[in-house]
Amino acid sequence: MIIRKAFRYRLEPTPEQTQLLSGAAGCVRFVWNRALSIQKSYLEQKCGILSFGEMSKCLTNWRNGEAFSFLSESRVAPQQQTLRFLDRALLDAFNKKSPKKFPTFKKKGKKDSIRYPHPERIKLDLQTEDKDGRRIQQKIYLPKIGWVKFRLSRPIEGKIRNATVSREVDNWYISIQTEREVADPKHPSNSAIGADRGVANLLTLSDGTFFAPITAFRDQQLKLVKEQRRLARKKRHSVRWNRQKTKIAKLHQHVSAIRKNALHQISTIISKNHAVVVLEDLKVRNMTGSAKGTTEQPGKRIKQKAGLNKSILDQGWSILQGMLDYKLRWLGGMLILVNPAFTSQTCSVCGHVDSGNRLEQAVFHCLHCGHDAHADLNAAQNILAKGTTAGHAGLACFTGANL
Numbered sequence: 001m002i003i004r005k006a007f008r009y010r011l012e013p014t015p016e017q018t019q020l021l022s023g024a025a026g027c028v029r030f031v032w033n034r035a036l037s038i039q040k041s042y043l044e045q046k047c048g049i050l051s052f053g054e055m056s057k058c059l060t061n062w063r064n065g066e067a068f069s070f071l072s073e074s075r076v077a078p079q080q081q082t083l084r085f086l087d088r089a090l091l092d093a094f095n096k097k098s099p100k101k102f103p104t105f106k107k108k109g110k111k112d113s114i115r116y117p118h119p120e121r122i123k124l125d126l127q128t129e130d131k132d133g134r135r136i137q138q139k140i141y142l143p144k145i146g147w148v149k150f151r152l153s154r155p156i157e158g159k160i161r162n163a164t165v166s167r168e169v170d171n172w173y174i175s176i177q178t179e180r181e182v183a184d185p186k187h188p189s190n191s192a193i194g195a196d197r198g199v200a201n202l203l204t205l206s207d208g209t210f211f212a213p214i215t216a217f218r219d220q221q222l223k224l225v226k227e228q229r230r231l232a233r234k235k236r237h238s239v240r241w242n243r244q245k246t247k248i249a250k251l252h253q254h255v256s257a258i259r260k261n262a263l264h265q266i267s268t269i270i271s272k273n274h275a276v277v278v279l280e281d282l283k284v285r286n287m288t289g290s291a292k293g294t295t296e297q298p299g300k301r302i303k304q305k306a307g308l309n310k311s312i313l314d315q316g317w318s319i320l321q322g323m324l325d326y327k328l329r330w331l332g333g334m335l336i337l338v339n340p341a342f343t344s345q346t347c348s349v350c351g352h353v354d355s356g357n358r359l360e361q362a363v364f365h366c367l368h369c370g371h372d373a374h375a376d377l378n379a380a381q382n383i384l385a386k387g388t389t390a391g392h393a394g395l396a397c398f399t400g401a402n403l
Protein backbone atom coordinates (compact mmCIF):
# COMPACT_ATOMS: atom_id res chain seq x y z
CA MET A 1 0.00 0.00 0.00
CA ILE A 2 1.30 3.45 -0.92
CA ILE A 3 0.71 6.24 1.55
CA ARG A 4 0.83 9.78 0.25
CA LYS A 5 1.11 12.46 2.84
CA ALA A 6 1.63 16.21 2.86
CA PHE A 7 3.82 17.97 5.41
CA ARG A 8 3.26 21.66 5.81
CA TYR A 9 5.65 24.12 7.38
CA ARG A 10 5.91 27.82 7.71
CA LEU A 11 8.81 29.33 5.82
CA GLU A 12 10.93 32.10 7.25
CA PRO A 13 12.31 33.79 4.15
CA THR A 14 14.62 36.82 4.27
CA PRO A 15 13.22 40.06 2.78
CA GLU A 16 15.14 39.34 -0.44
CA GLN A 17 13.74 35.81 -0.61
CA THR A 18 10.24 37.13 0.05
CA GLN A 19 10.66 39.37 -2.95
CA LEU A 20 11.87 36.47 -5.07
CA LEU A 21 8.94 34.33 -3.94
CA SER A 22 6.48 37.12 -4.72
CA GLY A 23 8.08 37.50 -8.14
CA ALA A 24 7.93 33.76 -8.86
CA ALA A 25 4.28 33.63 -7.74
CA GLY A 26 3.53 36.65 -9.93
CA CYS A 27 5.08 34.89 -12.95
CA VAL A 28 3.03 31.76 -12.32
CA ARG A 29 -0.10 33.86 -12.01
CA PHE A 30 0.76 35.76 -15.21
CA VAL A 31 1.29 32.53 -17.17
CA TRP A 32 -1.99 31.08 -15.90
CA ASN A 33 -3.98 34.21 -16.74
CA ARG A 34 -2.43 34.72 -20.15
CA ALA A 35 -2.84 31.05 -21.12
CA LEU A 36 -6.43 31.08 -19.87
CA SER A 37 -7.30 34.18 -21.90
CA ILE A 38 -5.79 32.56 -25.02
CA GLN A 39 -7.76 29.36 -24.44
CA LYS A 40 -10.92 31.39 -23.88
CA SER A 41 -10.51 33.24 -27.17
CA TYR A 42 -10.00 29.90 -28.95
CA LEU A 43 -13.19 28.63 -27.37
CA GLU A 44 -15.11 31.76 -28.38
CA GLN A 45 -14.05 31.22 -31.97
CA LYS A 46 -15.03 27.58 -31.62
CA CYS A 47 -11.63 26.27 -32.71
CA GLY A 48 -11.01 23.95 -29.77
CA ILE A 49 -8.32 24.62 -27.20
CA LEU A 50 -4.55 24.34 -27.45
CA SER A 51 -2.91 21.22 -26.09
CA PHE A 52 -0.50 21.32 -23.19
CA GLY A 53 2.40 20.84 -25.61
CA GLU A 54 1.32 23.78 -27.75
CA MET A 55 0.82 25.94 -24.70
CA SER A 56 4.33 25.00 -23.47
CA LYS A 57 5.77 26.20 -26.76
CA CYS A 58 3.98 29.52 -26.26
CA LEU A 59 5.57 29.75 -22.83
CA THR A 60 9.03 29.21 -24.30
CA ASN A 61 8.36 32.03 -26.76
CA TRP A 62 7.20 34.37 -24.01
CA ARG A 63 10.28 33.63 -21.95
CA ASN A 64 12.61 34.16 -24.91
CA GLY A 65 10.82 37.20 -26.30
CA GLU A 66 11.20 40.77 -25.14
CA ALA A 67 7.69 41.65 -24.04
CA PHE A 68 7.54 39.08 -21.25
CA SER A 69 11.24 38.52 -20.62
CA PHE A 70 10.63 38.97 -16.86
CA LEU A 71 9.27 35.41 -16.92
CA SER A 72 12.76 34.05 -17.55
CA GLU A 73 13.94 35.50 -14.23
CA SER A 74 12.03 32.71 -12.45
CA ARG A 75 12.25 28.94 -12.86
CA VAL A 76 10.45 27.48 -15.82
CA ALA A 77 9.18 24.34 -14.05
CA PRO A 78 6.53 26.04 -11.87
CA GLN A 79 5.34 28.02 -14.88
CA GLN A 80 5.05 24.86 -16.93
CA GLN A 81 3.31 23.20 -14.03
CA THR A 82 0.64 25.90 -13.93
CA LEU A 83 -0.06 25.19 -17.62
CA ARG A 84 -0.47 21.54 -16.68
CA PHE A 85 -2.91 22.55 -13.91
CA LEU A 86 -4.83 24.72 -16.38
CA ASP A 87 -4.94 21.89 -18.91
CA ARG A 88 -6.35 19.61 -16.22
CA ALA A 89 -8.88 22.26 -15.09
CA LEU A 90 -10.14 22.73 -18.66
CA LEU A 91 -10.48 18.98 -19.16
CA ASP A 92 -12.40 18.76 -15.88
CA ALA A 93 -14.68 21.62 -16.91
CA PHE A 94 -15.60 19.77 -20.10
CA ASN A 95 -16.00 16.41 -18.43
CA LYS A 96 -19.47 15.27 -19.45
CA LYS A 97 -20.09 13.01 -16.46
CA SER A 98 -19.28 15.40 -13.63
CA PRO A 99 -18.17 18.78 -14.99
CA LYS A 100 -16.23 21.03 -12.65
CA LYS A 101 -16.28 24.81 -12.56
CA PHE A 102 -14.60 26.56 -15.48
CA PRO A 103 -11.20 27.91 -14.41
CA THR A 104 -11.06 31.59 -13.54
CA PHE A 105 -8.40 34.28 -13.66
CA LYS A 106 -6.15 34.54 -10.62
CA LYS A 107 -6.05 37.75 -8.66
CA LYS A 108 -2.91 39.21 -7.16
CA GLY A 109 -2.32 38.04 -3.61
CA LYS A 110 -5.16 35.54 -3.66
CA LYS A 111 -4.17 31.90 -3.37
CA ASP A 112 -0.71 32.61 -4.72
CA SER A 113 1.20 29.39 -5.06
CA ILE A 114 4.27 27.96 -6.76
CA ARG A 115 4.50 24.23 -7.41
CA TYR A 116 7.98 22.73 -7.69
CA PRO A 117 7.35 19.47 -9.56
CA HIS A 118 10.91 18.08 -9.56
CA PRO A 119 11.87 16.50 -6.23
CA GLU A 120 15.54 16.21 -7.25
CA ARG A 121 15.76 20.02 -7.31
CA ILE A 122 14.59 20.39 -3.74
CA LYS A 123 17.16 19.89 -1.01
CA LEU A 124 16.72 19.71 2.73
CA ASP A 125 19.19 20.66 5.43
CA LEU A 126 17.76 19.27 8.62
CA GLN A 127 20.76 19.79 10.90
CA THR A 128 19.86 21.42 14.17
CA GLU A 129 23.42 22.20 15.27
CA ASP A 130 26.42 23.57 13.45
CA LYS A 131 29.88 22.02 13.83
CA ASP A 132 30.54 24.03 16.99
CA GLY A 133 27.36 22.72 18.59
CA ARG A 134 25.41 25.96 18.21
CA ARG A 135 21.69 25.72 17.45
CA ILE A 136 20.87 26.45 13.84
CA GLN A 137 17.67 26.42 11.91
CA GLN A 138 16.60 23.87 9.33
CA LYS A 139 16.65 24.99 5.72
CA ILE A 140 15.10 23.97 2.44
CA TYR A 141 16.63 24.71 -0.94
CA LEU A 142 14.25 26.03 -3.59
CA PRO A 143 15.51 26.58 -7.14
CA LYS A 144 16.31 30.26 -7.87
CA ILE A 145 15.22 31.25 -4.35
CA GLY A 146 18.05 29.68 -2.37
CA TRP A 147 18.20 28.16 1.11
CA VAL A 148 15.08 29.24 2.99
CA LYS A 149 14.81 28.79 6.74
CA PHE A 150 11.84 26.92 8.15
CA ARG A 151 10.82 25.32 11.43
CA LEU A 152 10.54 21.55 11.23
CA SER A 153 7.47 21.24 13.45
CA ARG A 154 7.20 17.52 12.70
CA PRO A 155 9.52 15.08 10.92
CA ILE A 156 9.10 14.38 7.21
CA GLU A 157 8.31 10.75 6.36
CA GLY A 158 8.68 9.18 2.95
CA LYS A 159 10.16 10.16 -0.39
CA ILE A 160 9.54 13.71 -1.60
CA ARG A 161 7.37 13.87 -4.73
CA ASN A 162 6.91 17.62 -5.08
CA ALA A 163 6.56 20.79 -3.06
CA THR A 164 4.19 23.73 -3.18
CA VAL A 165 4.98 27.13 -1.75
CA SER A 166 1.96 29.29 -1.04
CA ARG A 167 1.15 32.63 0.53
CA GLU A 168 -1.48 33.00 3.18
CA VAL A 169 -2.19 36.52 4.32
CA ASP A 170 1.41 37.67 4.82
CA ASN A 171 3.09 34.37 5.58
CA TRP A 172 4.68 31.85 3.24
CA TYR A 173 4.18 28.11 3.71
CA ILE A 174 5.62 25.04 2.09
CA SER A 175 3.69 21.85 1.63
CA ILE A 176 5.88 18.84 0.87
CA GLN A 177 4.12 15.89 -0.75
CA THR A 178 5.68 12.56 0.11
CA GLU A 179 5.10 8.95 -0.74
CA ARG A 180 6.04 5.76 1.07
CA GLU A 181 5.19 2.15 0.75
CA VAL A 182 4.00 0.20 3.76
CA ALA A 183 2.79 -3.35 4.25
CA ASP A 184 -0.99 -3.60 3.81
CA PRO A 185 -2.34 -2.69 7.22
CA LYS A 186 -4.86 -4.75 9.16
CA HIS A 187 -7.32 -2.73 11.17
CA PRO A 188 -7.01 -3.44 14.91
CA SER A 189 -10.77 -3.29 15.44
CA ASN A 190 -13.47 -5.34 13.76
CA SER A 191 -16.43 -3.09 14.38
CA ALA A 192 -18.62 -1.35 11.81
CA ILE A 193 -20.44 1.85 12.55
CA GLY A 194 -23.03 4.08 10.85
CA ALA A 195 -22.83 7.85 11.31
CA ASP A 196 -25.56 10.41 10.75
CA ARG A 197 -24.51 13.95 10.00
CA GLY A 198 -26.67 16.63 11.53
CA VAL A 199 -26.93 20.20 12.64
CA ALA A 200 -27.89 19.72 16.29
CA ASN A 201 -25.09 17.19 16.60
CA LEU A 202 -22.20 17.13 14.18
CA LEU A 203 -22.25 13.33 14.11
CA THR A 204 -24.36 10.68 15.76
CA LEU A 205 -22.94 7.14 15.67
CA SER A 206 -25.11 4.05 15.53
CA ASP A 207 -23.66 2.92 18.89
CA GLY A 208 -25.10 6.03 20.54
CA THR A 209 -21.96 8.20 20.58
CA PHE A 210 -22.56 11.88 19.83
CA PHE A 211 -20.15 14.53 18.62
CA ALA A 212 -21.20 18.08 19.45
CA PRO A 213 -21.10 20.72 16.74
CA ILE A 214 -17.97 22.78 16.30
CA THR A 215 -18.96 26.25 17.28
CA ALA A 216 -15.72 27.94 16.34
CA PHE A 217 -17.24 29.75 13.42
CA ARG A 218 -20.33 30.95 15.23
CA ASP A 219 -18.33 32.12 18.22
CA GLN A 220 -16.20 34.23 15.95
CA GLN A 221 -19.09 35.37 13.78
CA LEU A 222 -19.94 38.46 15.82
CA LYS A 223 -16.32 39.42 15.95
CA LEU A 224 -16.08 39.09 12.18
CA VAL A 225 -19.21 41.18 11.60
CA LYS A 226 -17.76 43.89 13.82
CA GLU A 227 -14.46 43.90 11.96
CA GLN A 228 -16.24 43.88 8.59
CA ARG A 229 -18.17 46.99 9.64
CA ARG A 230 -14.93 48.67 10.60
CA LEU A 231 -13.56 47.83 7.17
CA ALA A 232 -16.60 49.35 5.45
CA ARG A 233 -15.96 52.66 7.21
CA LYS A 234 -12.42 52.90 5.86
CA LYS A 235 -11.35 54.34 2.54
CA ARG A 236 -10.84 51.55 0.01
CA HIS A 237 -7.20 50.61 -0.62
CA SER A 238 -5.94 53.07 2.00
CA VAL A 239 -3.25 51.94 4.44
CA ARG A 240 -5.80 51.47 7.25
CA TRP A 241 -8.18 49.63 4.94
CA ASN A 242 -5.43 47.21 3.93
CA ARG A 243 -4.46 46.69 7.54
CA GLN A 244 -8.06 45.94 8.49
CA LYS A 245 -8.39 43.57 5.54
CA THR A 246 -5.35 41.62 6.74
CA LYS A 247 -6.84 41.47 10.22
CA ILE A 248 -10.04 39.92 8.86
CA ALA A 249 -8.15 37.44 6.70
CA LYS A 250 -6.16 36.37 9.77
CA LEU A 251 -9.37 35.89 11.75
CA HIS A 252 -10.74 33.65 9.00
CA GLN A 253 -7.48 31.69 8.98
CA HIS A 254 -7.67 31.25 12.74
CA VAL A 255 -11.25 29.93 12.58
CA SER A 256 -10.44 27.45 9.86
CA ALA A 257 -7.42 26.20 11.81
CA ILE A 258 -9.55 25.57 14.91
CA ARG A 259 -12.14 23.73 12.84
CA LYS A 260 -9.61 21.59 11.06
CA ASN A 261 -8.02 20.67 14.36
CA ALA A 262 -11.37 19.58 15.80
CA LEU A 263 -12.18 17.53 12.68
CA HIS A 264 -8.78 15.83 12.90
CA GLN A 265 -9.48 14.79 16.47
CA ILE A 266 -12.93 13.41 15.67
CA SER A 267 -11.81 11.53 12.55
CA THR A 268 -8.83 10.03 14.40
CA ILE A 269 -11.01 8.70 17.23
CA ILE A 270 -13.60 7.18 14.88
CA SER A 271 -11.12 5.67 12.42
CA LYS A 272 -9.14 4.03 15.24
CA ASN A 273 -12.20 2.53 16.93
CA HIS A 274 -14.03 1.24 13.87
CA ALA A 275 -12.83 -0.68 10.82
CA VAL A 276 -15.87 0.21 8.69
CA VAL A 277 -17.64 3.57 8.76
CA VAL A 278 -20.84 4.14 6.80
CA LEU A 279 -21.92 7.68 5.88
CA GLU A 280 -24.69 9.10 3.75
CA ASP A 281 -23.53 10.19 0.33
CA LEU A 282 -24.83 13.72 0.62
CA LYS A 283 -23.04 15.27 -2.31
CA VAL A 284 -22.30 18.08 0.08
CA ARG A 285 -21.36 20.50 -2.62
CA ASN A 286 -24.71 20.20 -4.41
CA MET A 287 -26.56 20.81 -1.19
CA THR A 288 -24.58 23.86 -0.29
CA GLY A 289 -24.80 25.39 -3.75
CA SER A 290 -28.49 25.04 -4.47
CA ALA A 291 -30.30 27.36 -2.06
CA LYS A 292 -30.33 30.35 -4.38
CA GLY A 293 -31.83 28.36 -7.23
CA THR A 294 -31.86 29.74 -10.76
CA THR A 295 -33.76 32.72 -12.17
CA GLU A 296 -36.26 30.44 -13.88
CA GLN A 297 -36.62 28.31 -10.81
CA PRO A 298 -35.99 30.30 -7.66
CA GLY A 299 -35.04 28.11 -4.73
CA LYS A 300 -37.69 27.29 -2.19
CA ARG A 301 -37.30 28.21 1.45
CA ILE A 302 -34.16 30.14 0.64
CA LYS A 303 -33.80 31.49 4.14
CA GLN A 304 -34.02 28.18 5.97
CA LYS A 305 -31.73 26.55 3.45
CA ALA A 306 -29.22 29.34 3.72
CA GLY A 307 -29.16 28.79 7.47
CA LEU A 308 -28.71 25.07 7.08
CA ASN A 309 -26.09 25.58 4.39
CA LYS A 310 -24.11 27.82 6.66
CA SER A 311 -24.21 25.13 9.30
CA ILE A 312 -23.11 22.53 6.77
CA LEU A 313 -20.16 24.63 5.75
CA ASP A 314 -19.54 25.41 9.38
CA GLN A 315 -19.18 21.76 10.23
CA GLY A 316 -16.95 21.06 7.30
CA TRP A 317 -18.61 17.76 6.54
CA SER A 318 -16.79 17.25 3.31
CA ILE A 319 -13.47 17.84 5.06
CA LEU A 320 -14.45 15.30 7.69
CA GLN A 321 -15.49 12.78 5.05
CA GLY A 322 -12.13 13.16 3.32
CA MET A 323 -10.24 12.74 6.59
CA LEU A 324 -12.20 9.62 7.54
CA ASP A 325 -11.61 8.18 4.10
CA TYR A 326 -7.82 8.37 4.14
CA LYS A 327 -7.39 7.67 7.85
CA LEU A 328 -9.46 4.50 7.56
CA ARG A 329 -7.56 3.34 4.49
CA TRP A 330 -4.19 3.92 6.19
CA LEU A 331 -5.32 1.77 9.09
CA GLY A 332 -6.73 -0.95 6.85
CA GLY A 333 -10.37 0.01 7.27
CA MET A 334 -12.85 1.47 4.83
CA LEU A 335 -15.42 4.23 4.38
CA ILE A 336 -18.71 3.34 2.68
CA LEU A 337 -21.12 5.93 1.27
CA VAL A 338 -24.79 4.99 0.93
CA ASN A 339 -27.84 6.57 -0.67
CA PRO A 340 -29.43 8.87 1.94
CA ALA A 341 -33.02 8.27 0.79
CA PHE A 342 -35.45 7.58 3.69
CA THR A 343 -32.75 7.04 6.32
CA SER A 344 -34.56 9.45 8.65
CA GLN A 345 -38.10 8.12 8.00
CA THR A 346 -37.38 4.40 8.31
CA CYS A 347 -37.84 2.50 11.57
CA SER A 348 -34.56 0.81 12.43
CA VAL A 349 -36.42 -1.97 14.26
CA CYS A 350 -39.26 -3.03 11.93
CA GLY A 351 -38.28 -1.27 8.70
CA HIS A 352 -41.57 0.62 8.36
CA VAL A 353 -41.13 3.76 6.18
CA ASP A 354 -43.42 6.70 6.88
CA SER A 355 -42.89 10.46 6.88
CA GLY A 356 -45.22 10.47 9.93
CA ASN A 357 -42.55 8.56 11.83
CA ARG A 358 -40.69 11.78 12.28
CA LEU A 359 -43.03 14.58 13.20
CA GLU A 360 -40.51 16.28 15.43
CA GLN A 361 -36.93 17.09 14.57
CA ALA A 362 -35.32 15.27 17.46
CA VAL A 363 -37.67 12.35 18.15
CA PHE A 364 -38.41 9.26 16.11
CA HIS A 365 -41.64 7.40 16.76
CA CYS A 366 -42.62 4.41 14.62
CA LEU A 367 -46.31 4.46 13.67
CA HIS A 368 -46.16 0.72 13.00
CA CYS A 369 -44.35 -0.91 15.92
CA GLY A 370 -44.20 1.98 18.36
CA HIS A 371 -40.39 2.07 18.56
CA ASP A 372 -39.19 5.32 20.12
CA ALA A 373 -35.69 6.62 19.60
CA HIS A 374 -33.50 9.67 19.24
CA ALA A 375 -34.08 10.60 15.57
CA ASP A 376 -30.39 10.90 14.68
CA LEU A 377 -29.54 7.61 16.38
CA ASN A 378 -32.34 5.85 14.48
CA ALA A 379 -30.97 7.34 11.24
CA ALA A 380 -27.41 6.27 12.07
CA GLN A 381 -28.60 2.70 12.61
CA ASN A 382 -30.39 2.73 9.25
CA ILE A 383 -27.24 4.06 7.58
CA LEU A 384 -25.19 1.24 9.10
CA ALA A 385 -27.75 -1.33 7.92
CA LYS A 386 -27.68 0.09 4.39
CA GLY A 387 -23.89 0.03 4.26
CA THR A 388 -23.54 -3.51 5.46
CA THR A 389 -26.35 -5.05 3.39
CA ALA A 390 -25.42 -3.31 0.14
CA GLY A 391 -22.92 -6.09 -0.60
CA HIS A 392 -19.97 -3.78 -1.00
CA ALA A 393 -16.96 -5.34 -2.61
CA GLY A 394 -14.18 -5.16 -0.08
CA LEU A 395 -16.44 -5.76 2.89
CA ALA A 396 -15.46 -9.40 2.65
CA CYS A 397 -12.05 -8.40 4.02
CA PHE A 398 -13.79 -7.74 7.31
CA THR A 399 -15.12 -11.21 7.86
CA GLY A 400 -14.44 -10.82 11.55
CA ALA A 401 -16.47 -7.63 11.76
CA ASN A 402 -19.85 -7.75 13.45
CA LEU A 403 -21.73 -6.83 10.29
Ligand SMILES: [Zn+2]
Pocket residue numbers: 347348349350351352366367368369370371
Ligand atom coordinates in the same frame (compact mmCIF):
# COMPACT_ATOMS: atom_id res chain seq x y z
ZN1 LIG B 1 -41.13 0.14 13.67
